[in-house]
Amino acid sequence: MRSNPASINESGSAPETLEQLIRKAEAAGASDIHLQMNGEGAQVAFRLDGLMTPSVVIEKNLAERVFGRIKFLARLKTYQESLPQDGRIDRKDIGARNEIRVATYPAKKKEKIVLRLFASKENKTLEQLELSPDACGEIKAFLQRQSGLLLLTGPAGSGKTTTIYACLRQLAQEGSRHVITVEDPVEQIIPGIMQTEISEARGLDFATAARHLLRQDPQVLVLGEIRDDQTANLAVRAALTGHMVIATLHAGSCKGVLERLMVMCRDHYAVISALEMIVNQRLIRKLCPSCSGKGCSRCLNTGYQGRIPIVEWIRLNDPLRQEIRHRGPEAIVPAEKLADSARRLLEKNLTDATETQRLLG
Numbered sequence: 001m002r003s004n005p006a007s008i009n010e011s012g013s014a015p016e017t018l019e020q021l022i023r024k025a026e027a028a029g030a031s032d033i034h035l036q037m038n039g040e041g042a043q044v045a046f047r048l049d050g051l052m053t054p055s056v057v058i059e060k061n062l063a064e065r066v067f068g069r070i071k072f073l074a075r076l077k078t079y080q081e082s083l084p085q086d087g088r089i090d091r092k093d094i095g096a097r098n099e100i101r102v103a104t105y106p107a108k109k110k111e112k113i114v115l116r117l118f119a120s121k122e123n124k125t126l127e128q129l130e131l132s133p134d135a136c137g138e139i140k141a142f143l144q145r146q147s148g149l150l151l152l153t154g155p156a157g158s159g160k161t162t163t164i165y166a167c168l169r170q171l172a173q174e175g176s177r178h179v180i181t182v183e184d185p186v187e188q189i190i191p192g193i194m195q196t197e198i199s200e201a202r203g204l205d206f207a208t209a210a211r212h213l214l215r216q217d218p219q220v221l222v223l224g225e226i227r228d229d230q231t232a233n234l235a236v237r238a239a240l241t242g243h244m245v246i247a248t249l250h251a252g253s254c255k256g257v258l259e260r261l262m263v264m265c266r267d268h269y270a271v272i273s274a275l276e277m278i279v280n281q282r283l284i285r286k287l288c289p290s291c292s293g294k295g296c297s298r299c300l301n302t303g304y305q306g307r308i309p310i311v312e313w314i315r316l317n318d319p320l321r322q323e324i325r326h327r328g329p330e331a332i333v334p335a336e337k338l339a340d341s342a343r344r345l346l347e348k349n350l351t352d353a354t355e356t357q358r359l360l361g
Contacts, residue, residue: 008058014065017058022096022115024055028300031117035070037063037110046300049285049307050157053300070113074102081111089115123188126166129159132341135311138277139163142315143170146219148276149239151226151261153251159283159309160248161187164222167246168193171220177244180218182209184225194218207231214238223247232264239274254278254314255332262329272324277315280334283307284342285355293352308350310341310359 008017021044025033030046035058042063044055058066071078073094074087081104089100101116126136142150150167152160165188171179172192180194184206189195196213198204206223207230213221214234226232226249239245251257257278258271265271286306288299295301312334316324323331342356 008056008062012062014062014069017062018066018069019095021056022094022100022117025115025117026097029306033115033117035063035067035113035115036107037067037112039109042066048300048302049304050283051285051302053302055300067111067113070102070115071104074100076102076104080104082106118187123165123169123190124162126170129163129166130308131311132336132344134336135279135313138313138315138335139167139279140170142277143167143244145244145276147239147242147244149235149274150244150246150277150279151257151275152246152248152279152281153254153257154281155250155252157283158281159307160281161224163279163281163309164224164246164248165190168222177219178217179220179222180213180216181222182206182213182224183222198224207234210234210238214243218243220244220246225249226264229264232261233267236261236265236267236270236274239276240270245274251280254280254312254334255329258324258329258332269325272316272321275316277313278332279311279313280338281309281311282338282359284310284345284351284359286350287352304355308345310338310345312336312338312341 021033025046028046028048030048032047034045036043041060042058044058045052046055068078073089076085076087083106085104087102089102091099098117098119103114105112126139152163154160168190171177172190175192182196182198184198186195186197196209198206198209206225206227210221210223210231211234221238221243223231223235226235226247235245235247249257249260251260261271262268284307285304286308287293288296288303288305290296290298293303295303299305314332314334320331339360342360345351346356
């Protein structure tokens with residue numbers, strides 16, 4: 001069970017309070033710290049394993065000083081509360097393990113600040129992702145190909161980027177191919193990979209970057225996200241002309257990926273020919289190993305600690321392509337459904353029925 005958030009009184013020091021919050025968030029494995037100012041002070045919550053978890057309440061006068069301290073460290077305008085601001089805090093300036101991105105936003109009940117913690121840990125391998133053996137094996141088999149399109153899908157925060165980085169690490173270890181990425185943003189640097197960060201302000205979007213980077217003669221092109229028709233058509237053409245292309249495309253299912261791609265690309269024959277594999281994934285919370293789901297200080301009384309992917313996937317072959325040409329996206333039937341993947345984890349006591357119900361309904 002969760003207890004009511006503790007209160008930090010006004011006699012505290014703003015630098016010390018902020019450092020304590022960051023240390024607590026890092027120890028718990030939180031990805032974000034949310035600070036929402038209201039009439040009595042600031043409510044603090046951690047985004048822990050994808051869900052908001054109340055942490056503490058900072059009393060008003062101290063909360064205002066903490067907000068000012070965050071803006072100062074992030075080199076933002078400390079007096080500005082009516083417009084959004086974005087900045088970054090160097091971990092050395094605050095004794096943190098992670099680089100910290102800062103985003104402020106004016107809300108009706110005064111200002112809100114979100115601190116995003118970017119872990120500097122080593123990229124995971126495909127094996128370390130804890131995918132099912134079949135899914136991991138199929139992705140590895142795809143990475144041995146010379147051309148074709150791999151699309152990853154799932155809602156925000158479902159681990160798509162982590163899976164892409166695992167693929168990049170696999171390709172970097174082989175070291176025999178020229179790999180170029182287009183990302184928003186570049187979250188981790190991988191030696192041996194040419195990584196590009198888009199900038200809308202400079203007019204460098206996914207489509208523009210990818211179009212020019214194809215002139216750099218890449219053998220593998222990785223697109224952080226397909227957002228528009230131009231990028232979708234470019235990805236399909238590249239996959240058909242001898243390039244391996246890996247990208248994400250927002251949809252709710254493997255079938256939904258093909259439906260959306262066919263809307264974005266008029267040449268359906270090209271889409272069906274280029275597409276090699278679709279992976280649809282979610283992240284499900286794991287039971288805390290210290291308390292077996294009962295709730296303890298280590299998991300902030302949530303009963304969970306860490307997350308593990310559940311996936312459904314499909315590899316396209318010639319018979320399936322022929323069926324898609326006749327029946328359309330209805331022919332897409334994943335090799336393993338999300339519910340099946342979750343059931344395997346339930347049988348291993350890695351998660352519970354409550355979490356499966358929350359995630360899948």
